[in-house]
Amino acid sequence: MPSEYAELMNAIFRDRPWDASPEAHVHDGDGDARARRLPRTPKGVTVGEVDLNGLGGECLTKRGNAGWVLYVHGGGYMSGSARERREVCQYIADVHGRNVMSCNYRLAPEHLWPAQIDDTLTAWEGVLARGIDPADVIVAGESAGGTLALSLAFVLKGRGMAQPGGIMALSPSVTQAESLPSHSANVATDYLLRDAVEKGALRMVYGGPACTEGFLRDPVVSPLYGDFSGLPPVFLSASDTECLVDDARVLYQRLREAGHPAALDIQHGCPHAFQMFPRMPEARDALAAGFAFFARQARA
Template sequence: MPSEYAELMNAIFRDRPWDASPEAHTHEGGDGAPARRPPRTPKGVTVEKIDLNGLGGERLTKRGNAGWVLYVHGGGYMSGSARERREVCQYIADMHGRNVMSCNYRLAPEHLWPAQIDDTLAAWEGVLARGVDAADVIVAGESAGGTLALSLAFALKERGMAQPGGIMALSPSVTQAESLPSHSANVATDYLLRDAVEKGALRMVYGGSECTEAFLRSPVVSPLYGDFAGLPPVFLSASDTECLVDDARVLYQRLCEAGHPAALDVRHGCPHAFQMFPRMPEARDALAAGFAFFDRYARA
């Protein structure tokens, strides 16, 4: 049964007008909605604004932490910012022993693909320019940010660049070329996305009707069709009532068939991208499962 907090968030999204954005639309690497008060910073965690290779972002650190997370925000490539994800990033820094850098990227509709992946790649280079070892970084993100975390690995592979130590894709979209059963089956229970996935809303960001089938099946756009050989372990998380749950399930199945190190965590009755709300018990459990997976893999 979903937690009370999960039910509360479902109710909030259910009652929200369909044309209302879940967060303030920000552009050019902005800092988010100035009217929204930032969450309280946990004791011992330090939050700083940083520049990641020309992109705005935040660094969240805690004494004694080892390793890093590069967190890429979601928002359908059209909204969100590093500041808007401060709550989950500072929770990771506080509870999971890893410092975090979070990045902004250019947003649609003013900036269409490949602006988003180009900026994520620039942020990755910015992290490494700070002297961080690639193998010590987990690239994480929710929704479109989870897709970008996966896409980044293929962009790095194409360029022969160093891979991160892990990918944590939370409620990602993994295919733009085909419809999966949950895209339509869960429309009535996904109060945040509703029928946006079924209608292919993200295709506008990729160029709409001008997109070819070959383009939509390219791994950087649709990670489902990529060869994960040489890529890091992948942790996938989703809710069984969201439209993108089959994206996580199908990708996990393909990774298992290929013998690639992967884990899948599915929670019940939560909203899309619930992992960005660490006050939700299911979000805390999903994040804990993800970091435990990477810790086990590192020990092995």
């Protein structure tokens, strides 16, 4: 059974009005985040602002930590911020022994693709400019942020740039070119995304009707269709009741068929992108599985 916290979040999303129109997502920077109560910072964790080659963000550190996470927030490329993901980032810094840099990026509809992946690359370059070994960095993110983490690896590969030590893609979307079974089958149980995936809502960010089949199958847009050779180990996580669960399952199958190091964790009955709520036991379990996977890869 889902935890009480998972059921609570499902109820909140189920009862919340949903407007999928682009106008509903026009943002004012961190306005939504300012209106929310920020979580209490765990003892020993320090939170500060960071500049990643001109991109704003947050840096969360704890004495004794080793290694880094570059965290890329989700929000359908249309909402979210580093500040809004402080809870999960400070949890990682506190519990999983890695310092975290969490980056902002330009949002749609004001800024369409490729602004989001361009800014993710800028953030990556900003991390490396601090003298951090790329092998010591895991690039992580939930929802669209998980997609950007995967997309970044293909951008880096195409440019011959250093790869991170791992990719943690939490409830990512991995294809814009085709519909997977869960995109429609789980509409009734995914109270956050509802029918947005089935209707191809993200295509608006990529230019809408102007998108060609070839563009939609570019692995930077749809990581499912990429050549995974040369990419770092990949950890995938999803809930069995969310619309994007088959994205994680199918990508994991492709990775395994290619002999690529990968792991998949499926939790039960949780909302989309549940991993960003570490008060939820399932989120803690998923994150623990991910960091345990990368620890095993480091020892291999």
